[in-house]
Amino acid sequence: MPEVKKKTKEHESVLVLLQEAQEKFGYIPEDFMANVARSLDISLSEVFGVATFYSFLTCKPLGRNVIRVCKSLPCCLKDAQMIIESVESELRIKPGETTTDGKFSLTLTNCVGACDKAPAMMINDDTYTDLTPGKISQILKKCK
Amino acid sequence: MPQKRVVLKNCGIIDPRQIATYLQQDGFKAWQKVSTEMTPEQVIEEVKTSGLRGRGGAGFPCWLKWDLARKSPGIEKYVICNADEGEMGTFKDKYILGNDPFSLIEGIAIAAYAVGARQSFIYLRAEYHYLLDLLQQAIKQVEAKGFLKHVKIDIRLGAGAYVCGEESALMDSIEGKRGEARYRPPFPTTEGLWQKPTTINNVETLMNIPQIILNGASWFNQIGTERSKGTKVFSVSGDVAKPGVYELVLGTPLRELVVDLAAGEKIKAVQVGGSAGRIVPYDKIDTPLSFETVLGSGAVIVLNESRDIVNAVYKSLEFLAEESCGKCAPCREGTKAIVGIMEKFSKGEGSERDIKLLEQLSSALPLSSLCGLGQAAPFPVMDSLQYFKDSYQSRIKEKKVGVVK
Numbered sequence: 001m002p003e004v005k006k007k008t009k010e011h012e013s014v015l016v017l018l019q020e021a022q023e024k025f026g027y028i029p030e031d032f033m034a035n036v037a038r039s040l041d042i043s044l045s046e047v048f049g050v051a052t053f054y055s056f057l058t059c060k061p062l063g064r065n066v067i068r069v070c071k072s073l074p075c076c077l078k079d080a081q082m083i084i085e086s087v088e089s090e091l092r093i094k095p096g097e098t099t100t101d102g103k104f105s106l107t108l109t110n111c112v113g114a115c116d117k118a119p120a121m122m123i124n125d126d127t128y129t130d131l132t133p134g135k136i137s138q139i140l141k142k143c144k
Numbered sequence: 145m146p147q148k149r150v151v152l153k154n155c156g157i158i159d160p161r162q163i164a165t166y167l168q169q170d171g172f173k174a175w176q177k178v179s180t181e182m183t184p185e186q187v188i189e190e191v192k193t194s195g196l197r198g199r200g201g202a203g204f205p206c207w208l209k210w211d212l213a214r215k216s217p218g219i220e221k222y223v224i225c226n227a228d229e230g231e232m233g234t235f236k237d238k239y240i241l242g243n244d245p246f247s248l249i250e251g252i253a254i255a256a257y258a259v260g261a262r263q264s265f266i267y268l269r270a271e272y273h274y275l276l277d278l279l280q281q282a283i284k285q286v287e288a289k290g291f292l293k294h295v296k297i298d299i300r301l302g303a304g305a306y307v308c309g310e311e312s313a314l315m316d317s318i319e320g321k322r323g324e325a326r327y328r329p330p331f332p333t334t335e336g337l338w339q340k341p342t343t344i345n346n347v348e349t350l351m352n353i354p355q356i357i358l359n360g361a362s363w364f365n366q367i368g369t370e371r372s373k374g375t376k377v378f379s380v381s382g383d384v385a386k387p388g389v390y391e392l393v394l395g396t397p398l399r400e401l402v403v404d405l406a407a408g409e410k411i412k413a414v415q416v417g418g419s420a421g422r423i424v425p426y427d428k429i430d431t432p433l434s435f436e437t438v439l440g441s442g443a444v445i446v447l448n449e450s451r452d453i454v455n456a457v458y459k460s461l462e463f464l465a466e467e468s469c470g471k472c473a474p475c476r477e478g479t480k481a482i483v484g485i486m487e488k489f490s491k492g493e494g495s496e497r498d499i500k501l502l503e504q505l506s507s508a509l510p511l512s513s514l515c516g517l518g519q520a521a522p523f524p525v526m527d528s529l530q531y532f533k534d535s536y537q538s539r540i541k542e543k544k545v546g547v548v549k
Contacts, residue, residue, distance in 0.1 A: 011322025011338060017304060051323040053469075055304030056270045072232045073419070073459040074381040074445055110306060110463055112271045113235040113446075115381035116388045125273045 253351030475518025
């Protein structure tokens with residue numbers, strides 16, 4: 001069971017602990033949340049509340065490559081829908097799903113701050129811009 | 145009025161990974177002047193004389209935040225730099241952070257000195273994680289030069305939540321909680337981060353500080369309009385040939401930005417300020433960009449004649465409804481209700497009664513919402529009803545269907 005480091009600082013942050021778990025496990029396991037609650041002496045629901053508030057935290061395992069396609073207005077004006085459909089057909093999954101081999105998860109996201117180079121998407125920490133359906137298949141092929 | 149580089153002065157000129165290149169451009173001369181010749185009160189007075197107002201969207205006088213936090217009792221105080229640029233259509237802070245992190249750090253150093261804070265946080269949105277290393281290296285280099293002996297700067301990463309750009313939600317997020325807006329008062333300047341006096345400034349606001357100190361408040365005060373001093377950095381996207389980041393003197397007509405610089409053609413409307421921004425129809429394209437008129441965070445989304453305003457508003461409100469923190473009912477339920485009605489219009493099922501409902505919701509949300517998200521959410525709805533009511537009415541008549549294309 002993943003252990004939580006003992007509370008050392010006065011201002012220990014639940015969010016930072018959960019971000020570390022997300023980074024390490026690719027999601028936040030239930031056990032981990034229980035340990036955070038215990039070690040910081042707060043309720044499990046409080047920890048769960050934080051874990052489910054932020055879109056970059058997830059309580060279920062995701063694929064190794066998390067694809068976040070921007071669906072906000074500036075990307076929509078540049079045909080984001082076409083990009084979404086292109087990723088869907090390449091990977092044969094819908095937003096919210098993970099490929100059976102655990103390689104990709106697809107999700108839609110709000111503005112990633114690349115509106116001048118729309119349409120845009122993120123894969124894990126990297127942003128891909130000026131997307132076209134042709135570029136999508138190349139980018140996906142390079143993912144490990 | 146021309147383009148003028150104050151905030152972006154060093155962008156593209158210095159190497160953001162080499163402090164030596166920043167020092168060659170008078171880097172940290174402002175800090176040296178502050179730390180050797182000025183008292184914190186004099187710094188605040190200088191910023192007051194400059195007329196600098198917050199660049200995150202609300203336009204609160206910068207000096208007043210500093211002064212209130214300085215005068216609040218207590219030794220433990222904080223300066224926070226808001227780099228949670230989540231507003232739809234905004235990417236200027238990303239450009240600034242990636243090109244000139246040193247000016248920002250110098251601005252934070254001066255702010256911390258003025259306020260009396262020994263700890264500062266830069267709250268960086270999760271989507272900009274790739275800038276983390278650059279920023280950390282920049283802080284290390286500045287520390288090594290001995291310019292940060294009075295304050296420690298730490299970076300906190302967001303985790304994907306637009307509302308965390310709202311100052312009180314941001315502080316809750318740094319505390320490790322859900323990023324929900326707080327009731328005010330107490331204001332951050334008296335009870336902010338961990339209930340200690342805190343000032344929170346946007347990236348762009350802090351970027352102005354070294355220039356104000358170096359060139360003098362009266363220099364800064366001469367730029368801009370009566371109530372909007374200095375320049376503003378704009379993020380232009382949408383239907384233009386040259387999207388990107390532009391810095392203009394405040395008061396410059398919108399036309400110069402979107403037509404002359406960004407090369408927009410056949411413009412129908414411009415959404416200024418992002419998701420909760422104002423919609424400016426083409427016949428008002430000469431509106432000056434300032435706090436007195438339209439400005440917000442500097443997001444400028446251009447819509448050409450082929451676009452349907454109803455759809456653009458629908459997308460904006462969908463964004464806000466999803467990003468509402470959910471703490472107060474007017475915003476949580478109100479934005480959802482507006483989206484529901486907009487969806488009806490997108491399906492060709494809107495009615496005159498729905499227009500009335502939109503008007504009612506639009507007047508209720510600003511009065512009853514806890515923070516700026518809900519308060520400003522109806523702006524695009526109100527503006528579209530004022531300038532483009534025919535778009536709604538033609539959809540009612542023709543039962544027109546369609547989402548944003």
